[in-house]
Amino acid sequence: MIRDITIGQYYQTDSLLHRLDPRTKLVGTLVFIVSLFIAGNWLCYALAAVWLAGMIRLSRVPLSFIVRGLKAVMILLLISVGFNLFLTNGETVLVRFWIFRITLEGLRQAFFMALRLIFLIMGSSLMTLTTTPNQLTDGLETGLGFLKKIRVPIHEIAMMMSIALRFIPILIEETDKIMKAQMARGADFETGNLIERAKALVPILVPLFISAFRRATDLAMAMEARCYHGGEARTRMKPLVYETRDRMTYLAFAAYLAAMIALNRIF
Amino acid sequence: MAIECKNISYIYGNGSPQEIRALNHVTLTIPDGQFIGLIGHTGSGKSTLIQHLNGLLKATEGDILYNGESIYAETFSMKSLRSKVGLVFQYPEHQLFETDVFTDVCFGPKNLGLDDEPIRRRAREALDLVGLDASYDDVSPFELSGGQKRRVAIAGVLAMKPEVLILDEPTAGLDPRGRDEILDQVAKLHREQGMTVVLVSHSMEDVARYVDRIIVMNHGNAALDGASKEVFRHYRELEEIGLAAPQVTYIIHALKEQGFPIADDITTIKEAREAILRAMGDKT
Numbered sequence: 001m002i003r004d005i006t007i008g009q010y011y012q013t014d015s016l017l018h019r020l021d022p023r024t025k026l027v028g029t030l031v032f033i034v035s036l037f038i039a040g041n042w043l044c045y046a047l048a049a050v051w052l053a054g055m056i057r058l059s060r061v062p063l064s065f066i067v068r069g070l071k072a073v074m075i076l077l078l079i080s081v082g083f084n085l086f087l088t089n090g091e092t093v094l095v096r097f098w099i100f101r102i103t104l105e106g107l108r109q110a111f112f113m114a115l116r117l118i119f120l121i122m123g124s125s126l127m128t129l130t131t132t133p134n135q136l137t138d139g140l141e142t143g144l145g146f147l148k149k150i151r152v153p154i155h156e157i158a159m160m161m162s163i164a165l166r167f168i169p170i171l172i173e174e175t176d177k178i179m180k181a182q183m184a185r186g187a188d189f190e191t192g193n194l195i196e197r198a199k200a201l202v203p204i205l206v207p208l209f210i211s212a213f214r215r216a217t218d219l220a221m222a223m224e225a226r227c228y229h230g231g232e233a234r235t236r237m238k239p240l241v242y243e244t245r246d247r248m249t250y251l252a253f254a255a256y257l258a259a260m261i262a263l264n265r266i267f
Numbered sequence: 268m269a270i271e272c273k274n275i276s277y278i279y280g281n282g283s284p285q286e287i288r289a290l291n292h293v294t295l296t297i298p299d300g301q302f303i304g305l306i307g308h309t310g311s312g313k314s315t316l317i318q319h320l321n322g323l324l325k326a327t328e329g330d331i332l333y334n335g336e337s338i339y340a341e342t343f344s345m346k347s348l349r350s351k352v353g354l355v356f357q358y359p360e361h362q363l364f365e366t367d368v369f370t371d372v373c374f375g376p377k378n379l380g381l382d383d384e385p386i387r388r389r390a391r392e393a394l395d396l397v398g399l400d401a402s403y404d405d406v407s408p409f410e411l412s413g414g415q416k417r418r419v420a421i422a423g424v425l426a427m428k429p430e431v432l433i434l435d436e437p438t439a440g441l442d443p444r445g446r447d448e449i450l451d452q453v454a455k456l457h458r459e460q461g462m463t464v465v466l467v468s469h470s471m472e473d474v475a476r477y478v479d480r481i482i483v484m485n486h487g488n489a490a491l492d493g494a495s496k497e498v499f500r501h502y503r504e505l506e507e508i509g510l511a512a513p514q515v516t517y518i519i520h521a522l523k524e525q526g527f528p529i530a531d532d533i534t535t536i537k538e539a540r541e542a543i544l545r546a547m548g549d550k551t
């Protein structure tokens with residue numbers, strides 16, 4: 001039941017995209033998003049679509065998983081399409097009723113907006129689907145390492161992020177277990193008015209907090225026992241190194257971005 | 268009065284890429300008044316199976332009948348099932364939440380909608396059953412030792428007066444004395460009140476000592492099911508699936524192979540002692 005919630009929704013398989021350095025994927029996603037905002041005509045969108053399709057092929061993630069991410073933002077999508085459709089001023093009026101009118105420009109803009117949002121979400125889902133949360137924090141930590149110079153505690157932030165991510169499934173499992181144990185004692189979480197339901201949460205929350213604190217102190221103790229003392233002079237077991245495939249990917253993305261800018265200028 | 272599992276299967280994460288088939292077409296009947304041991308190596312599906320018996324997990328396939336009635340029928344009351352089939356989870360002490368022991372034990376009977384008086388009476392009885400006297404009533408459960416917490420948690424289920432009591436490794440992490448005390452209490456409930464008990468355990472000695480019937484789980488299948496002596500006779504098969512018979516069984520079998528006149532269905536030290544003495548008496 002509660003376990004069905006997935007966070008970070010990593011799709012396990014082996015593909016070129018899965019093997020890429022997380023930094024490459026972060027930058028690649030960023031470039032793709034930027035390119036979507038540059039895109040201003042049909043050809044640009046066609047290029048973005050082809051590029052995205054290629055990436056999806058390379059990732060070996062079933063399309064249904066990528067499309068699933070769209071469901072969550074359907075409403076947002078509809079609202080923004082609606083706004084663009086009805087509120088864009090233009091010359092050629094196609095339909096007119098009551099105070100609304102739909103212009104050719106509006107239609108065009110709404111369509112582009114929808115495409116842009118859909119591509120954006122699919123592109124970033126593709127990154128989270130092919131990168132484990134831990135790789136992602138590693139990538140962020142190394143990629144943003146230069147911020148240390150201006151005293152941003154990047155290592156600590158990344159450590160907190162990865163611990164938090166690591167604990168989410170554990171806490172979900174724990175909640176599931178405690179809920180079942182209380183249900184076995186006749187607890188009822190589904191019926192009753194608001195106050196009764198809020199009260200019914202106490203038998204879950206108290207054990208959950210206790211266990212979270214216990215786990216936190218255990219983890220702190222275990223980290224200290226292994227001489228953890230922050231990021232200073234800490235080396236990695238698996239340092240992130242760029243491989244040839246990463247360099248190729250950077251090149252490919254640079255070419256893609258250049259093509260996008262050119263298409264946008266020329267036409 | 269019985270629980271019948273008919274061909275049940277359960278798949279964790281059904282429909283996701285990481286499906287795990289934890290139960291695979293299990294069919295078994297738990298009649299009234301039996302003391303059943305459920306054994307199997309880690310991950311064999313024991314905990315999954317018992318969570319079906321009080322409807323916490325819904326079988327992906329198959330049906331479960333309680334007293335002849337399907338528990339998945341629209342009209343079936345899960346609440347009454349959960350009051351009749353008491354389930355004590357692995358490490359049940361993690362479910363304690365009240366400010367004192369007595370109130371925590373009252374949680375179950377209170378959920379049954381009883382009046383104040385019977386709730387208090389049941390809580391008291393349950394605490395007595397697990398050997399915690401009134402001096403513990405006002406203590407915070409979080410100040411107790413691990414074994415005492417375990418008892419409070421078991422009392423919390425006993426206070427609902429279930430007809431069937433299911434315990435998932437109730438003795439994990441307890442010292443030998445705490446283990447014997449808890450199992451003796453459970454055996455007493457079985458003997459004196461005729462309670463049906465299902466005991467999930469990794470200790471073959473415990474199982475041999477207390478239960479009438481053993482169900483062996485292996486990769487989600489009920490691999491062996493029968494009287495405990497019968498099941499331990501198959502100790503070679505048990506070994507193949509990563510389990511073992513009680514240690515005395517091995518001694519007895521070794522003795523028998525050496526030509527010592529002794530029955531080969533002995534599973535407890537007490538029986539072994541008597542049998543060996545008898546055999547020696549015959550010789551001299």
Ligand SMILES: Nc1ncnc2c1ncn2[C@@H]1O[C@H](COP(=O)(O)OP(=O)(O)OP(=O)(O)O)[C@@H](O)[C@H]1O
Pocket residue numbers: 003279280287288289307308309310311312313314315316
């Ligand atoms: N909540 C869950 N989500 C996904 N898989 C699970 C879950 N609980 C158990 N499993 C898997 O189902 C299988 C059976 O697990 P189960 O907990 O029933 O084993 P068990 O016999 O109780 O083991 P143990 O002796 O370690 O308690 C295992 O492979 C386990 O990984």
Ligand SMILES: [Mg+2]
Pocket residue numbers: 313314315357435
């Ligand atoms: Mg288990």
